[in-house]
Amino acid sequence: MTQLRWLSAGESHGPELVATVEGIPAGMPLLAEDIDEDLARRQRGYGRGGRMKIETDRVRLVAGVRGGETLGGPIAMVIENRDHASWAGRMGPEPFPEPPEALTRPRPGHADLAGGLKYARRDLRDVLERASARETAARVAVGGVCRKLLRSVGVEVFAHVLSIGPVASPTSAASGGGELPLTELRERARASDLACVDAVAAQAMRDAIREAAHRGDTLGGVFEVIATGLPPGLGSHVQWDRKLDGRLAQALMSIQAIKGVEIGIGFEAARISGSEVHDPIAYDQGAHAFTRPSNRAGGLEGGITNGMPLICRAAMKPIATLKRALPSVDVRTKEQFDAAFERSDVCAVAAASVVGEAMVAITLAAALLEKFGGDSLTELSRNVDSYLQQVRSY
Numbered sequence: 396m397t398q399l400r401w402l403s404a405g406e407s408h409g410p411e412l413v414a415t416v417e418g419i420p421a422g423m424p425l426l427a428e429d430i431d432e433d434l435a436r437r438q439r440g441y442g443r444g445g446r447m448k449i450e451t452d453r454v455r456l457v458a459g460v461r462g463g464e465t466l467g468g469p470i471a472m473v474i475e476n477r478d479h480a481s482w483a484g485r486m487g488p489e490p491f492p493e494p495p496e497a498l499t500r501p502r503p504g505h506a507d508l509a510g511g512l513k514y515a516r517r518d519l520r521d522v523l524e525r526a527s528a529r530e531t532a533a534r535v536a537v538g539g540v541c542r543k544l545l546r547s548v549g550v551e552v553f554a555h556v557l558s559i560g561p562v563a564s565p566t567s568a569a570s571g572g573g574e575l576p577l578t579e580l581r582e583r584a585r586a587s588d589l590a591c592v593d594a595v596a597a598q599a600m601r602d603a604i605r606e607a608a609h610r611g612d613t614l615g616g617v618f619e620v621i622a623t624g625l626p627p628g629l630g631s632h633v634q635w636d637r638k639l640d641g642r643l644a645q646a647l648m649s650i651q652a653i654k655g656v657e658i659g660i661g662f663e664a665a666r667i668s669g670s671e672v673h674d675p676i677a678y679d680q681g682a683h684a685f686t687r688p689s690n691r692a693g694g695l696e697g698g699i700t701n702g703m704p705l706i707c708r709a710a711m712k713p714i715a716t717l718k719r720a721l722p723s724v725d726v727r728t729k730e731q732f733d734a735a736f737e738r739s740d741v742c743a744v745a746a747a748s749v750v751g752e753a754m755v756a757i758t759l760a761a762a763l764l765e766k767f768g769g770d771s772l773t774e775l776s777r778n779v780d781s782y783l784q785q786v787r788s789y
């Protein structure tokens with residue numbers, strides 16, 4: 396068994412973000428540009444704030460890769476924070492020449508107050524810098540490495556936006572929106588600035604975001620992550636922490652501002668009968684494979700992949716930093732004030748969907764390595780092929 400481990404470090408306006416990932420087999424081709432494309436997609440999306448005009452995220456591979464191939468050791472990556480240049484004397488590890496002005500008016504919905512109380516920080520910037528979703532750039536870098544591994548065994552992960560505020564796209568893979576083949580869904584999502592596959596819905600979403608911005612308000616939404624090409628048998632029913640649905644939920648829920656996760660049709664399954672929920676089983680003699688005419692389970696039964704595409708959804712709450720700020724209290728004076736506002740995204744659901752892809756890719760890569768092991772890519776591929784042969788002759 397190979398264990399995938401990873402960590403990120405870095406503050407939003409510090410010098411750089413750092414990510415380390417260990418457990419990737421040796422001999423996997425890996426270039427910075429494999430990851431940069433995802434980093435660029437994470438920066439997109441109608442409704443993002445001024446910060447995204449400053450950053451042009453690129454990864455620098457600093458360990459674990461030689462001559463374009465992984466070595467089997469920890470891979471370390473760095474992403475520069477260009478905005479750091481504007482924070483001289485206020486951010487960075489060295490003592491400041493003068494104490495910077497403290498941020499003392501916590502924003503409802505952000506980590507400011509809870510983190511300030513927990514870590515006994517009087518300047519709430521000490522909390523928000525790490526709580527910020529700037530950190531998700533590091534996650535996307537780790538996800539890019541994992542995506543490369545998954546691709547080598549035929550697994551693709553992609554996401555699309557289902558709704559922004561009250562505006563919904565008519566297409567959902569989980570609800571049988573499979574009139575669109577999944578490859579087409581992926582291409583359309585990648586071509587849209589909102590990762591929405593329906594052009595009419597995307598325009599209504601843009602309008603909703605623009606109107607929210609005019610009101611000084613913000614919007615959340617829902618995105619769906621789909622993984623194709625998965626072998627049956629990732630995850631396990633035998634112990635609580637090995638169930639893949641639970642692990643995916645934790646991974647997606649850990650993304651800043653994600654407040655709900657569904658697998659397949661999710662909460663909808665609780666409202667209808669069993670006969671309308673469960674996917675009948677058939678057998679394709681030619682392909683020597685079990686098939687399903689529907690995929691309401693979203694590719695998971697008993698916490699184990701069943702060979703159908705994996706479908707997860709995540710709900711993002713609206714951005715907490717409001718131009719028309721909500722009432723708050725100054726933590727120093729205890730007087731009532733409006734919460735702090737400098738600048739902010741109005742809506743970041745499309746960006747979060749790219750982070751969702753990364754978190755799902757990381758979780759699937761971990762499950763793949765646990766099942767098939769392998770210190771080299773050759774060994775991993777051989778193990779996968781041998782298992783697929785076993786499944787075909789079951």
Ligand SMILES: Cc1cc2nc3c(=O)[nH]c(=O)nc-3n(C[C@H](O)[C@H](O)[C@H](O)COP(=O)(O)O)c2cc1C
Pocket residue numbers: 444504505506526527528531650651652653714715716738739740741743746747750
């Ligand atoms: C891609 C992305 C961008 C975000 N941008 C902002 C932002 O500009 N302003 C803000 O207040 N919150 C933003 N958030 C949400 C906060 O990071 C999040 O609400 C905060 O860390 C508190 O965590 P919680 O919402 O999970 O409790 C963003 C989240 C994501 C995923």
Ligand SMILES: C=C(O[C@@H]1CC(C(=O)O)=C[C@@H](OP(=O)(O)O)[C@H]1O)C(=O)O
Pocket residue numbers: 407444445446447450526527528529530531532651738739740
């Ligand atoms: C920097 C990113 O997102 C940031 C996430 C974020 C937050 O509070 O989560 C607040 C904003 O940062 P700033 O206060 O510098 O404008 C976003 O821009 C990014 O996604 O790369």
